[in-house]
Amino acid sequence: MSIITPTIRVQSADFDLQAELTALTADHKNIGAVVTFTGLCRDEQGALSALELEHYPGMAEAEMFRIGELAIERFSLIGLTAIHRFGKIMPGENIVLVIAAAPHRQAAFDGANFVMDFLKTSAPFWKKEHAADGQQGDWVAAKDADDTARDKWR
Amino acid sequence: MSVKLVYFAWVRERIGRPGEDLDLPASVVTVRDLLAHLTTLGEEYESALQFPDVIRVAINQEHAEHDEPIAGAREIGIFPPMTGG
Numbered sequence: 001m002s003i004i005t006p007t008i009r010v011q012s013a014d015f016d017l018q019a020e021l022t023a024l025t026a027d028h029k030n031i032g033a034v035v036t037f038t039g040l041c042r043d044e045q046g047a048l049s050a051l052e053l054e055h056y057p058g059m060a061e062a063e064m065f066r067i068g069e070l071a072i073e074r075f076s077l078i079g080l081t082a083i084h085r086f087g088k089i090m091p092g093e094n095i096v097l098v099i100a101a102a103p104h105r106q107a108a109f110d111g112a113n114f115v116m117d118f119l120k121t122s123a124p125f126w127k128k129e130h131a132a133d134g135q136q137g138d139w140v141a142a143k144d145a146d147d148t149a150r151d152k153w154r
Numbered sequence: 155m156s157v158k159l160v161y162f163a164w165v166r167e168r169i170g171r172p173g174e175d176l177d178l179p180a181s182v183v184t185v186r187d188l189l190a191h192l193t194t195l196g197e198e199y200e201s202a203l204q205f206p207d208v209i210r211v212a213i214n215q216e217h218a219e220h221d222e223p224i225a226g227a228r229e230i231g232i233f234p235p236m237t238g239g
Contacts, residue, residue, distance in 0.1 A: 039239055053238070054163055056231055059215035084238060096239055116239055122217065124231070125238025126163035139164050142235035 006068025033108040043091035056124035075111040162233035168202035
């Protein structure tokens with residue numbers, strides 16, 4: 001079991017990257033590398049007015065925590081934060097934040113990459129598109145490429 | 155056995171409700187049996203679950219394979235492949 005506990009949040013509000021980074025690194029003097037990943041809502045060249053993010057309350061947090069613990073264990077991370085938003089999100093707004101901290105850069109890069117690959121395929125979130133013309137669009141289809149990206153960690 | 159079912163995304167939309175408490179016949183043993191049983195409950199279930207292989211299921215908020223038994227489940231989540239991140 002990892003002694004380091006991931007910081008996991010599922011929220012409708014936006015997050016502040018700098019505040020999260022400061023909170024993660026504040027009490028650790030052995031961090032030599034921090035990788036942050038922020039996922040934003042695209043407008044798909046003007047076709048989309050928003051994304052609606054649905055989640056499974058309770059399981060979303062639990063699954064993100066499980067993924068976070070796996071990453072801490074596997075890459076010997078010193079700190080890990082993962083925040084995922086839900087609700088209506090406009091193009092240009094943040095959707096997801098992952099911060100991985102380690103003594104050296106490779107573990108931090110790999111840790112953040114691993115968490116994102118598993119977040120996309122295992123964390124219970126679903127995106128629905130809202131078209132620019134105001135119509136409610138389709139649910140985003142899962143991509144095989146995301147499964148392939150996850151499977152490279154096996 | 156009585157179990158709480160919760161539905162998400164287009165599974166929720168097609169079934170037309172976010173979840174329900176259901177009494178299941180004893181013949182329903184695995185996740186696969188549950189999905190097959192639900193499709194007998196009406197057109198809306200059939201439309202949501204017509205391709206069971208793509209449907210994902212969680213037992214007590216943990217991912218479950220289709221051959222897993224559902225005995226002891228308090229809550230079963232049924233939903234499409236995830237598209238977060």
